[in-house]
Structures are given as structure tokens and as C-alpha cells.
Amino acid sequence: MAVVPASLSGQDVGSFAYLTIKDRIPQILTKVIDTLHRHKSEFFEKHGEEGVEAEKKAISLLSKLRNELQTDKPIIPLVEKFVDTDIWNQYLEYQQSLLNESDGKSRWFYSPWLFVECYMYRRIHEAIIQSPPIDYFDVFKESKEQNFYESRESVIALCTHLQQLIKTIEDLDENQLKDEFFKLLQISLWGNKCDLSLSGGESSSQKTDVLNSLEDLKPFILLNDMEHLWSLLSNCKKTREKASVTRVYIVLDNSGFELVTDLILANFLLSSELATEVHFYGKTIPWFVSDTTIHDFNWLIEQVKHGNHKWMSKCGADWEEYVKMGKWVYHDHIFWTLPHEYCAMPQVAPDLYAELQKAHLILFKGDLNYRKLTGDRKWEFSVPFHQALNGFHPAPLCTIRTLKAEIQVGLKPGQGEQLMASEPCWWTSGKYGIFQYDGPL
Ligand SMILES: O=P(O)(O)OC[C@@]1(O)O[C@H](CO)[C@@H](O)[C@@H]1O
Numbered sequence: 001m002a003v004v005p006a007s008l009s010g011q012d013v014g015s016f017a018y019l020t021i022k023d024r025i026p027q028i029l030t031k032v033i034d035t036l037h038r039h040k041s042e043f044f045e046k047h048g049e050e051g052v053e054a055e056k057k058a059i060s061l062l063s064k065l066r067n068e069l070q071t072d073k074p075i076i077p078l079v080e081k082f083v084d085t086d087i088w089n090q091y092l093e094y095q096q097s098l099l100n101e102s103d104g105k106s107r108w109f110y111s112p113w114l115f116v117e118c119y120m121y122r123r124i125h126e127a128i129i130q131s132p133p134i135d136y137f138d139v140f141k142e143s144k145e146q147n148f149y150e151s152r153e154s155v156i157a158l159c160t161h162l163q164q165l166i167k168t169i170e171d172l173d174e175n176q177l178k179d180e181f182f183k184l185l186q187i188s189l190w191g192n193k194c195d196l197s198l199s200g201g202e203s204s205s206q207k208t209d210v211l212n213s214l215e216d217l218k219p220f221i222l223l224n225d226m227e228h229l230w231s232l233l234s235n236c237k238k239t240r241e242k243a244s245v246t247r248v249y250i251v252l253d254n255s256g257f258e259l260v261t262d263l264i265l266a267n268f269l270l271s272s273e274l275a276t277e278v279h280f281y282g283k284t285i286p287w288f289v290s291d292t293t294i295h296d297f298n299w300l301i302e303q304v305k306h307g308n309h310k311w312m313s314k315c316g317a318d319w320e321e322y323v324k325m326g327k328w329v330y331h332d333h334i335f336w337t338l339p340h341e342y343c344a345m346p347q348v349a350p351d352l353y354a355e356l357q358k359a360h361l362i363l364f365k366g367d368l369n370y371r372k373l374t375g376d377r378k379w380e381f382s383v384p385f386h387q388a389l390n391g392f393h394p395a396p397l398c399t400i401r402t403l404k405a406e407i408q409v410g411l412k413p414g415q416g417e418q419l420m421a422s423e424p425c426w427w428t429s430g431k432y433g434i435f436q437y438d439g440p441l
């Protein structure tokens with residue numbers, strides 16, 4: 001095993017991880033409890049007294065969870081049977097086996113941040129599934145929907161742009177097509193600013209005109225491997241035999257505005273023939289507030305289709321058609337909501353790893369994916385991305401992420417230190433973004 005640095009953790013007082021565990025996570029839990037409260041009458045209407053009792057039970061489980069967290073109690077095993085319960089509990093044991101200090105029990109502030117933060121969302125899910133008949137309830141649904149509604153103007157602008165582009169796409173020369181590809185990649189990048197976990201669950205939608213801001217935002221792209229993506233896909237297009245395929249996989253992040261930007265990009269990939277199939281990977285359970293589940297994916301396409309705007313509706317109708325025709329395929333896998341680093345995928349989820357190996361290119365959206373790709377570890381800024389991936393190389397891949405955690409690799413010597421000196425929050429504010437590629441050049 002290669003030597004890897006220590007994990008980011010709440011032990012480092014004042015770090016972003018510490019502040020997340022201390023402030024942001026309890027704030028999210030409080031919001032979840034409040035959401036359940038607000039739906040009390042809905043539960044009553046649907047399920048009668050049983051619904052109200054279930055709401056009380058879920059709230060009491062969540063209040064207990066918040067107390068465990070705030071008093072830094074030991075991390076306890078999951079109790080409710082679910083597809084991943086055993087894997088989670090094995091992982092908890094594994095984390096305990098790594099401890100040589102304290103009382104040998106994993107604790108919120110002492111254990112790796114990635115582990116405890118994932119565990120918190122998994123415990124929220126447990127509280128819900130332990131509370132039938134409201135065990136179907138997505139506590140983050142409202143916020144995700146609000147994010148979409150508030151971004152309406154930007155969604156219309158993007159759909160209109162895409163439809164105009166498609167009309168003339170066959171007349172574009174190579175350079176023009178490449179420019180358009182780059183534009184939509186950047187839109188998908190900046191779409192990642194809109195996650196709801198960083199804002200503690202508060203509204204974080206897209207209200208500015210992102211299309212006309214791209215030039216101004218360029219200086220904030222710290223690593224820009226877009227050219228590699230173009231070479232790879234345009235080469236696939238040129239050398240592809242008639243009946244063969246080019247598969248692009250998008251490991252999705254947030255629903256709402258970010259998902260729209262990803263679907264716009266995916267639509268362009270098909271229309272430009274840079275890809276012939278797009279596969280999407282979402283989350284099986286509600287995750288990190290705004291992450292996409294199959295319900296969010298279908299809901300959003302439906303909303304776009306009935307958007308009451310010519311070009312928006314056209315996009316929605318086309319997207320529905322792509323799904324029906326199998327040109328767009330949505331996949332679920334429990335691995336995406338486990339706490340493991342991606343380098344563990346071949347052991348933990350060999351079926352998923354084998355699936356990813358079929359991709360011509362995998363796009364990993366968002367900050368959490370970056371944390372899992374690099375193991376959420378204290379890597380030096382200049383360590384090559386390939387090394388930080390620690391053996392995870394299923395296919396050529398690119399991470400598209402705005403920086404929202406204290407982790408960044410692959411920078412030029414001195415670049416990270418310089419940013420640190422001039423702007424201490426550079427890697428947590430979401431102001432900067434990267435396209436970081438790993439694969440054959
Ligand atoms: O993956 P995303 O949606 O881009 O970001 C997830 C995120 O908001 O969650 C954590 C804070 O709780 C941070 O790592 C990160 O900023």
C-alpha cells in the first residue's frame with residue numbers, strides 16, 4: 001500500500017472540517033427537524049394519528065443524533081436493516097480499529113471528517129426509515145425544489161441558448177464547436193456553486209446571468225484541462241465506426257440548478273455527437289442536502305417539460321425522449337452513499353468499478369466527489385492528481401468542482417501557498433473552480 005497522508009478531521013480546531021462539524025451539521029439537523037414539524041398536518045392528512053406518531057418518533061431520533069454530535073459521543077452502529085447496513089457497520093469497526101488513542105471509540109470530532117459527515121446523513125436516513133409510515137419522506141425535497149424554482153430565469157436562458165445552438169450546430173466548424181463545448185463545461189462548473197450543504201441548507205440558487213459571466217469568471221479557474229476533454233471526445237467522434245458508441249458518464253452532484261447545467265451539457269454531447277450515450281449516477285438516499293436522487297432527476301425533467309416557456313419545454317421533452325430511447329441512462333448504486341474513498345471501489349463495489357471501466361470519459365461533479373476521489377486527505381498542493389487518486393483509474397476521468405473543502409492537489413509549485421497567503425478562504429468559499437483530468441493524454 002502506498003503511504004497516504006492523514007485524513008482531514010474535526011480534530012484540527014478552527015479548520016473547515018471542525019467548523020462544519022461544530023456549526024454547519026447541527027444547523028442542517030435543526031432544519032431537518034423543523035421540516036418534519038412543518039409537515040405534521042400533511043402526515044396527519046395522509047396517515048392519520050399514525051403519521052403524527054411517526055413524525056414524533058423521527059424528531060426524537062434526530063434530536064438524539066444532534067445531542068450525540070454536539071457532546072462528541074461515540075459513533076454508534078446502525079440498527080435498522082437496509083441494503084447497506086452491514087457494510088456501514090463493518091466500516092465503523094474498521095474506523096475503530098485505526099484508533100490507538102482515546103478510549104478506542106470513533107467520535108465526531110476525532111474521526112475522519114468524510115466518515116462522520118457521511119455517517120450523519122446516513123443516520124438521518126435511518127431516523128426516517130425507522131418511522132413508518134413516513135419512511136418515504138425526503139427531508140431535503142423542499143429545499144431542492146425551491147432551488148430549482150428560484151433559478152427559473154437562468155434555466156430559461158440556458159435552455160434558449162442550447163436550442164439556438166442546436167439549430168445551427170451542423171454549420172459550426174471544429175473551433176466553434178469546441179468553443180461551445182467549453183462554454184457548457186464552464187456553466188456546469190459554476191452550477192456547482194449552488195449546493196445547499198455549504199450554505200447550511202439555506203437557499204443558494206442561481207440568480208445571475210451565468211452565460212454572460214463566463215469571461216469574468218475565467219480567472220477563477222485554477223486548473224483547466226478542458227482541452228484534454230475536447231481532444232479525447234473529438235477523437236472518439238472521428239475514429240468511431242458507424243455502429244459503435246461513445247459513452248460519457250456523469251457522476252452527478254446537486255439537483256436544482258446544477259442538475260440543469262449538467263443536463264444541458266449532456267444534451268450538447270449528444271447533439272454534437274461527441275457522445276452517443278450519457279450515463280448518470282445519482283444517490284439512492286437523500287444526501288448532503290442537495291444531491292440528486294432518481295426522484296429529483298425525474299421531477300426536474302418533468303418541471304422543465306412543463307416550464308411554460310417554448311425552449312424550456314422543448315428541452316424537457318427532448319430529455320424525456322433521451323431517457324425513453326436509452327441515450328440517457330440513470331443508474332443508482334449504494335456505493336455513492338457509503339463513506340469509502342473511491343480507491344476502495346474495486347474491493348467494496350467491484351460491479352460498479354467494472355461498469356465505470358466501460359466509460360470513454362467519466363465526469364465527477366462537485367466537491368464531495370473530489371473529496372472521495374482524493375480520500376479527503378491532507379495532500380501537499382503540488383502532489384499529482386494521479387497519485388492522490390491512489391489507484392482509482394477505471395477510465396479517463398475529470399473532476400469538475402468549485403472548491404469547498406480544504407483539499408486541492410495538482411497545483412504548480414508555490415501556487416497553493418501563494419493563494420493561502422493572499423486569500424485564506426480560497427479553497428472553501430466556492431469562488432474558485434477546477435477541471436482536473438486524469439487519463440491518457
Ligand atoms: O459536493 P458539493 O455539493 O459540491 O459540496 C458538498 C459540500 O458542501 O459539503 C461539505 C460541507 O458540508 C463540503 O465538503 C462541500 O462544500
Ligand SMILES: [Mn+2]
Nearest residue numbers: 195253254288
Ligand atoms: Mn452536493
